[in-house]
Amino acid sequence: ENTPELRPTHPLALAPVVAPAASVDGFAKQFLQNLNFDQGVTLSNSDVNDQYLALAYTVRDYLMARWFDDRAQQKAQQNKTVCYLSAEYLLGRQLDNNLLAARLTDIATEALAQCGIDIDDLRAVEIEPGLGNGGLGRLAACFVDSLATMSIPAIGYGIRYEYGIFRQAFADGQQIEQPDAWLRMGSPWDFAHPEAAQTISFAGTTETYDDGGVERTRWAPEWNVLAVPYNMMVPGYHNGRVNTLRLWRAVATNAFDLHTFNSGDYVESVRAQTFAENISKVLYPEDSTPQGKELRLQQQYFFVAASIADFIDNVLPDDFDIEKLPERVIFQLNDTHPVIGVPELMRVLVDEKKLEWDAAWAITQKCFAYTCHTLLPEALEVWSVDLLGRLLPRHLEIIYRINDEFLLEVRERFGDDEMLIRNMSIIGEHPYRSVRMAYLATVAGSKVNGVAELHSQLLRDNVLKDFAKMWPDKFTNVTNGVTPRRFLRLANPDLSALITEALGAGWTVDLERLRGLEALADDGDFRERFAAVKAANKRRFARVLEARGDQPLDDGHMLDVMIKRLHEYKRQTLKVLHIVSTYEGIVSGRLDVDTVQPRTFLFGAKAAPGYGMAKRIIHLINAVGEVVSGDERVQGKLKVLYPANYNVTLAEGIIPAADLSEQISLAGKEASGTGNMKLALNGALTIGTDDGANVEIRKLVGDDNFFLFGMSEPEVEALWAEGYRPADVYQGDERLRSAIDLIASGAFSDGDRTVFEPLVSNLLYEDRFMALADFASYLDAQERVDAAYADQDAWVRSAILNVARSGYFSSDRAMRDYLDRIWHATPVS
Numbered sequence: 001e002n003t004p005e006l007r008p009t010h011p012l013a014l015a016p017v018v019a020p021a022a023s024v025d026g027f028a029k030q031f032l033q034n035l036n037f038d039q040g041v042t043l044s045n046s047d048v049n050d051q052y053l054a055l056a057y058t059v060r061d062y063l064m065a066r067w068f069d070d071r072a073q074q075k076a077q078q079n080k081t082v083c084y085l086s087a088e089y090l091l092g093r094q095l096d097n098n099l100l101a102a103r104l105t106d107i108a109t110e111a112l113a114q115c116g117i118d119i120d121d122l123r124a125v126e127i128e129p130g131l132g133n134g135g136l137g138r139l140a141a142c143f144v145d146s147l148a149t150m151s152i153p154a155i156g157y158g159i160r161y162e163y164g165i166f167r168q169a170f171a172d173g174q175q176i177e178q179p180d181a182w183l184r185m186g187s188p189w190d191f192a193h194p195e196a197a198q199t200i201s202f203a204g205t206t207e208t209y210d211d212g213g214v215e216r217t218r219w220a221p222e223w224n225v226l227a228v229p230y231n232m233m234v235p236g237y238h239n240g241r242v243n244t245l246r247l248w249r250a251v252a253t254n255a256f257d258l259h260t261f262n263s264g265d266y267v268e269s270v271r272a273q274t275f276a277e278n279i280s281k282v283l284y285p286e287d288s289t290p291q292g293k294e295l296r297l298q299q300q301y302f303f304v305a306a307s308i309a310d311f312i313d314n315v316l317p318d319d320f321d322i323e324k325l326p327e328r329v330i331f332q333l334n335d336t337h338p339v340i341g342v343p344e345l346m347r348v349l350v351d352e353k354k355l356e357w358d359a360a361w362a363i364t365q366k367c368f369a370y371t372c373h374t375l376l377p378e379a380l381e382v383w384s385v386d387l388l389g390r391l392l393p394r395h396l397e398i399i400y401r402i403n404d405e406f407l408l409e410v411r412e413r414f415g416d417d418e419m420l421i422r423n424m425s426i427i428g429e430h431p432y433r434s435v436r437m438a439y440l441a442t443v444a445g446s447k448v449n450g451v452a453e454l455h456s457q458l459l460r461d462n463v464l465k466d467f468a469k470m471w472p473d474k475f476t477n478v479t480n481g482v483t484p485r486r487f488l489r490l491a492n493p494d495l496s497a498l499i500t501e502a503l504g505a506g507w508t509v510d511l512e513r514l515r516g517l518e519a520l521a522d523d524g525d526f527r528e529r530f531a532a533v534k535a536a537n538k539r540r541f542a543r544v545l546e547a548r549g550d551q552p553l554d555d556g557h558m559l560d561v562m563i564k565r566l567h568e569y570k571r572q573t574l575k576v577l578h579i580v581s582t583y584e585g586i587v588s589g590r591l592d593v594d595t596v597q598p599r600t601f602l603f604g605a606k607a608a609p610g611y612g613m614a615k616r617i618i619h620l621i622n623a624v625g626e627v628v629s630g631d632e633r634v635q636g637k638l639k640v641l642y643p644a645n646y647n648v649t650l651a652e653g654i655i656p657a658a659d660l661s662e663q664i665s666l667a668g669k670e671a672s673g674t675g676n677m678k679l680a681l682n683g684a685l686t687i688g689t690d691d692g693a694n695v696e697i698r699k700l701v702g703d704d705n706f707f708l709f710g711m712s713e714p715e716v717e718a719l720w721a722e723g724y725r726p727a728d729v730y731q732g733d734e735r736l737r738s739a740i741d742l743i744a745s746g747a748f749s750d751g752d753r754t755v756f757e758p759l760v761s762n763l764l765y766e767d768r769f770m771a772l773a774d775f776a777s778y779l780d781a782q783e784r785v786d787a788a789y790a791d792q793d794a795w796v797r798s799a800i801l802n803v804a805r806s807g808y809f810s811s812d813r814a815m816r817d818y819l820d821r822i823w824h825a826t827p828v829s
């Protein structure tokens with residue numbers, strides 16, 4: 001902005017930016033140039049990381065002109081922009097996705113081959129940016145992909161954590177965490193813009209002052225940090241568009257050390273800068289269980305305040321009339337992590353832009369919408385008033401006023417029902433005074449959505465029922481989706497080729513076209529080819545395991561996968577009980593080993609480092625795996641695989657190879673799930689409860705192609721109401737008793753009965769997620785799975801129908817729903 005007006009005369013400076021030639025020669029030339037002049041090595045001196053970086057720079061070079069164009073057009077058109085505010089983006093590797101989007105895969109492969117390089121070797125060295133925990137973060141990554149592909153003006157805003165989700169390793173079957181130094185070998189996909197840094201303030205005091213007869217408030221903060229944006233390209237698929245993901249990094253200001261810490265000790269004041277830089281240092285590894293730590297609130301305010309300021313200062317034109325803000329932006333709140341943006345926008349409008357409170361509030365309410373991703377009460381974020389008031393004193397005042405006016409509205413509407421007022425208040429009083437962020441988001445947002453039909457209904461009926469009564473139209477549903485580019489086209493190239501051969505190429509951006517495969521499910525020839533693809537994917541995944549040094553994947557095994565965060569409500573324990581029960585059946589002679597369907601049970605899951613029970617479950621899975629896989633009496637029929645450090649890259653290997661998808665959460669607990677969609681889309685059959693998006697998957701693929709088991713959500717409620725005693729279930733079911741007894745006996749812990757005792761007694765005497773109550777039904781469903789798998793031809797038919805009927809779960813469809821129901825933004829023309 002402060003660059004003086006340039007007056008170039010050189011013809012090159014006047015010409016438009018052009019991409020390198022889209023040919024093998026053009027690519028090779030650009031690649032070698034980047035290797036020489038950006039990496040500073042010759043081809044013969046370069047190592048694989050040099051080559052990977054030069055390749056990444058080259059891909060970038062092809063996208064650059066489009067990126068410039070897109071920004072210019074968006075600036076010119078002044079369309080409404082979707083600003084997706086998310087503390088997490090679980091992106092996965094970038095290279096292949098960007099090659100695909102820019103149609104460069106073949107050219108790049110050939111150009112590198114002509115340089116003597118196998119592109120697969122370069123693919124392998126990319127470290128994925130793991131800037132998220134699980135479903136919520138991966139969803140954000142799918143959404144920005146779809147927005148770019150649909151030419152929607154959108155900016156993803158988030159945090160550039162220096163350390164992403166920890167790397168998981170196992171020692172004696174137990175999880176250990178290692179830091180994820182993902183930036184160590186370079187980060188070729190982002191661009192730092194220190195000149196566009198925002199100053200973000202914290203703490204201090206507020207005071208009122210007389211502003212020409214109007215009383216206003218100002219905030220005198222105590223300390224600042226700089227938020228430096230790093231821009232990443234988000235290329236649309238084959239549409240020539242490139243959107244931006246803008247991630248903020250915290251950097252100390254000069255004022256920071258001088259003002260607050262300067263005591264004449266230079267070394268100490270420089271050292272103190274790390275305090276500020278800690279804000280973007282590390283991703284909190286808790287999934288679905290916020291910890292209420294001060295640094296986390298700092299992170300949240302840091303990125304949201306920077307994003308709002310960035311949008312107003314840099315995206316809007318200089319002379320913009322701020323009262324028109326809702327015409328130009330919608331800030332979508334990805335769960336409650338960015339909700340502090342609500343009082344921040346109020347502060348900007350009232351204190352800085354000097355709008356009246358009511359006008360500011362009317363604007364703010366139109367500019368935000370809130371997506372809730374959970375149903376677990378413990379996952380609803382609250383901040384103690386103490387902490388929030390200390391860190392953000394002005395924001396706390398604003399929250400109080402929002403609440404006062406909101407509660408007046410409640411009284412007007414429902415009378416002086418003090419119980420109701422207490423229940424709906426944004427400020428909770430027990431066990432300590434706190435700000436309920438989900439309530440603040442609900443009061444402030446123009447819309448509130450859940451992420452699957454059942455979830456949205458439970459939000460309306462339970463978690464936010466008083467709010468839904470007050471504002472029925474505020475509540476809506478948008479069922480989640482996944483990007484077909486990454487999770488079908490890239491992850492499953494053979495199936496993609498088969499689909500393209502059958503249906504033509506358009507399905508990648510119009511996934512409902514997969515319906516065309518339905519007719520082919522009855523074509524024996526097609527079934528054979530489909531089965532051959534699945535078999536090839538298993539072999540490919542077996543090679544991935546081998547390269548990682550994991551246990552092998554045996555031929556002829558059904559691949560039964562449970563891949564998701566380790567959490568009690570997801571019930572990995574129920575899966576373990578099935579494995580143990582089958583094993584126990586074989587060794588006790590109850591089951592004839594010759595009739596047992598060979599199966600490999602594959603787990604992929606990280607546990608939050610502080611979540612003791614989840615870590616114990618990991619230990620149990622590994623312990624059971626070691627015994628079961630190694631017992632000769634099992635004759636190799638049952639194998640348990642638990643490759644460490646499940647991440648997006650590993651998921652891309654597992655999902656296309658999977659036969660069976662385990663979606664076995666207790667009904668009413670899993671908001672949606674998205675792995676369930678990815679697996680169905682790749683032809684795995686689901687064994688699942690009526691929970692989250694499983695409900696919609698089952699409706700679409702049909703009961704014949706889905707293994708339903710377990711209590712429904714109303715049945716779960718009824719059982720709780722009546723009094724659930726898991727020990728009674730244990731007593732009444734011999735198979736269950738044998739399985740649990742075997743674990744309790746120390747059979748999986750070298751005879752040591754203490755190791756898994758806490759887990760066993762939790763199941764017997766608490767079992768919050770009712771694994772025992774659903775056990776019998778689960779085992780029955782697993783028997784149906786075995787019977788169905790024995791008829792391979794029928795199984796493959798079901799698998800094809802799963803693919804054919806999963807088009808609805810494209811994140812493109814989810815984006816259309818957000819656009820129609822919430823955002824009302826239109827594509828760039």
Ligand code: 475
Binds near residue numbers: 451
């Ligand atoms: C749901 N993460 C899935 C997915 O909608 C759903 C919470 C706090 C702090 C850090 N991360 C979180 C989540 O709550 C989360 O990932 N929720 C998940 O969102 C996308 O499919 O059912 O559990």
